[in-house]
Amino acid sequence: MVRNDRLLSTALIVFGVTFCLVYPLAVVWPSGWAWHAGSPAASNYFMMIVGVYATLGVFLIRAARKPFDNRSLIWFTVWSSIVHAVVMALQALGQDMHRGHLAGDVPALLLVAIVLAVLMKRSERAYIPDRP
Template identity: 55%
Template sequence: MNDARRLACLRIVLVIVGLIALFGVFPLMLLWPSGWAWESGHVDRSEYALMIVGIYATLGVFLLIASRAPMRHLSLIWFTVWSSVVHGAIMAVQSFGGAGHLGHLAGDVPALFIVAAALAVFTPRGDKARRLSSSSRDARPE
């Protein structure tokens, strides 16, 4: 895949993930609590749920900003990749801890791994990233 196409795909993935993080986490917790909410009861009044929604909404905003110039935001993109892997791995282990959390293995756990994989596949690394960062239009200040 050529560099221009790779960056175009990365921009699309950043927009999709950004919009889902910004607008999709809370509705998923309400509509599919066994796969997305780690507390039982009223998700809309949960301090945990509001904290998670706030964190992911903030991440979503920054991923949308990064979609405009991905090569200027590589550290954010790689943070999203690796934090999603770590978060998903911890939740996968915790899913086996009882209390009806196995539904997360079909909900938020695979979603985190899919996000990590999609971003990692399209994000240039190593020499290619350095070359694109120095030569890409989006690497220059606006």
């Protein structure tokens, strides 16, 4: 495994574990991670998001073994994180009670996207030769 893959694998594990911990993050810091009043379990929608992100987290952890073989999953994570962050940022800017997300899940998703995109580009350059 080349150094770029080790860094990418580490990032996949860290982000995968974080995605599996969305529920506890919402318990500890609700204004930064939950979009409703009350406990995290009080919203069916939020629990659906928890399930989707926990599933993605497990697959990111599994992808850490062979990142290059899981490129489409990693690029999906990059682009879906960007889209999710932009939508949430626009919603937070339009609703005063949700401004906390601009310091919580919005920058977290952008961090995921940037780190994985940079590491994927480096990994792909190591494996895919330049085309003429």
